[in-house]
Amino acid sequence: MRRKRVAVIISGRGSNLRALIGASEKPNYPATIALIISNRPGAEGLEHGIASNIPTLVIDHERFRDAPNPKAAFEEQLNDILHANEIELVCLAGFMRLLSDDFVNSWAGRILNIHPSLLPAFRGLHVQRRTLESGVKIAGCTVHIVSSEMDAGPIIGQAALCVQPDDTIESLTERILRLEHTLYPACLAAIASGSAKLIDGAKVALECASVPISTIATPSS
Amino acid sequence: MRRKRVAVIISGRGSNLRALIGASEKPNYPATIALIISNRPGAEGLEHGIASNIPTLVIDHERFRDAPNPKAAFEEQLNDILHANEIELVCLAGFMRLLSDDFVNSWAGRILNIHPSLLPAFRGLHVQRRTLESGVKIAGCTVHIVSSEMDAGPIIGQAALCVQPDDTIESLTERILRLEHTLYPACLAAIASGSAKLIDGAKVALECASVPISTIATPSS
Numbered sequence: 228m229r230r231k232r233v234a235v236i237i238s239g240r241g242s243n244l245r246a247l248i249g250a251s252e253k254p255n256y257p258a259t260i261a262l263i264i265s266n267r268p269g270a271e272g273l274e275h276g277i278a279s280n281i282p283t284l285v286i287d288h289e290r291f292r293d294a295p296n297p298k299a300a301f302e303e304q305l306n307d308i309l310h311a312n313e314i315e316l317v318c319l320a321g322f323m324r325l326l327s328d329d330f331v332n333s334w335a336g337r338i339l340n341i342h343p344s345l346l347p348a349f350r351g352l353h354v355q356r357r358t359l360e361s362g363v364k365i366a367g368c369t370v371h372i373v374s375s376e377m378d379a380g381p382i383i384g385q386a387a388l389c390v391q392p393d394d395t396i397e398s399l400t401e402r403i404l405r406l407e408h409t410l411y412p413a414c415l416a417a418i419a420s421g422s423a424k425l426i427d428g429a430k431v432a433l434e435c436a437s438v439p440i441s442t443i444a445t446p447s448s
Numbered sequence: 449m450r451r452k453r454v455a456v457i458i459s460g461r462g463s464n465l466r467a468l469i470g471a472s473e474k475p476n477y478p479a480t481i482a483l484i485i486s487n488r489p490g491a492e493g494l495e496h497g498i499a500s501n502i503p504t505l506v507i508d509h510e511r512f513r514d515a516p517n518p519k520a521a522f523e524e525q526l527n528d529i530l531h532a533n534e535i536e537l538v539c540l541a542g543f544m545r546l547l548s549d550d551f552v553n554s555w556a557g558r559i560l561n562i563h564p565s566l567l568p569a570f571r572g573l574h575v576q577r578r579t580l581e582s583g584v585k586i587a588g589c590t591v592h593i594v595s596s597e598m599d600a601g602p603i604i605g606q607a608a609l610c611v612q613p614d615d616t617i618e619s620l621t622e623r624i625l626r627l628e629h630t631l632y633p634a635c636l637a638a639i640a641s642g643s644a645k646l647i648d649g650a651k652v653a654l655e656c657a658s659v660p661i662s663t664i665a666t667p668s669s
Binding site: 360 | 566567568569570581582583584585586588602603605606607608650651652
């Protein structure tokens with residue numbers, strides 16, 4: 228088995244990055260984390276890469292702010308680095324910048340993202356606060372292919388949990404994060420191995436139903 | 449314990465009505481189904497009422513179509529009958545008409561509805577078809593207080609299941625219905641007993657966390 232070469236792009240503490248690195252260290256995992264990129268110089272998550280001997284670099288988006296088109300300049304450098312490292316799949320893991328349509332289209336079907344809601348509910352920002360305010364009783368997270376519309380690309384997998392009456396933004400965020408750390412590696416494996424693939428350019432079909440792509444947490448009693 | 453007097457309003461086969469009747473026959477259930485109303489003369493679900501010796505009647509909305517305001521005329525008769533039967537809570541169970549703001553406001557906080565999605569996702573009609581087309585991996589159902597905005601009132605409870613790769617509209621509908629038959633009686637009990645109640649007029653708070661208000665189906669392997 229040849230492992231797919233994956234780049235993980237972060238902006239912050241990179242807890243999902245750590246989960247992906249952990250999964251990729253297992254012998255049969257179909258992907259290897261070949262590169263870690265942060266757009267923020269001080270991102271804590273960079274340490275996970277250094278600790279694991281994975282090439283780690285910063286592309287500081289602030290450096291491009293005087294360019295005629297800062298986003299395009301940032302993405303050109305990003306694109307060059309991904310190609311130079313023969314990257315096949317990109318995982319966004321708390322990367323807090325929107326990618327342009329041009330960039331997304333040039334990597335169509337090969338960028339994954341994780342979002343802390345059961346999409347299509349609660350697209351966008353401040354997800355856990357909005358989740359709590361809405362009064363929903365079941366929350367979760369979603370791994371999806373990135374498309375040009377924010378948080379709307381084909382869904383690879385979802386995981387759910389029960390909102391507890393005494394949940395705060397912090398406690399809900401923490402419990403959803405724990406689900407994310409299981410879901411993201413499972414979904415990356417499904418895409419990297421080909422057991423999940425795009426059909427009709429829109430849905431993600433799972434050829435192998437045994438992939439644990441819908442994880443559901445046991446409700447606490 | 450005095451049981452709350454509940455009217456169930458249906459338009460079709462009334463499978464949730466049957467589940468509510470079944471639950472209400474248990475000795476400690478905090479609500480009794482005191483009245484069954486259908487807006488369609490031929491609704492199969494009427495038989496559940498007859499079989500259970502529960503007063504059952506038809507208010508045919510077609511009879512009011514020549515009235516100056518057909519919806520208002522229908523709802524006036526409905527309202528009169530509910531009050532004449534000392535109804536305290538109303539459960540919509542496959543009732544396929546939208547209620548007016550006036551009617552909903554006059555019964556504010558006392559009308560429950562069940563919807564075959566994890567709201568706020570997939571409000572409106574053709575829910576299971578849209579659920580499948582969207583490619584979500586986790587689906588479910590929601591019991592909520594009816595507000596003047598369709599499928600948007602305070603959520604009492606939700607139940608979730610995993611969408612299977614070979615699910616059809618029919619198979620998904622059937623499995624969600626089975627969840628509904630557990631969720632609806634649990635949510636009616638929570639409201640009737642007062643363990644769930646409106647706070648801030650918007651959220652439903654559960655005083656008793658032991659109410660199984662977030663049922664999650666075990667993923668089939």
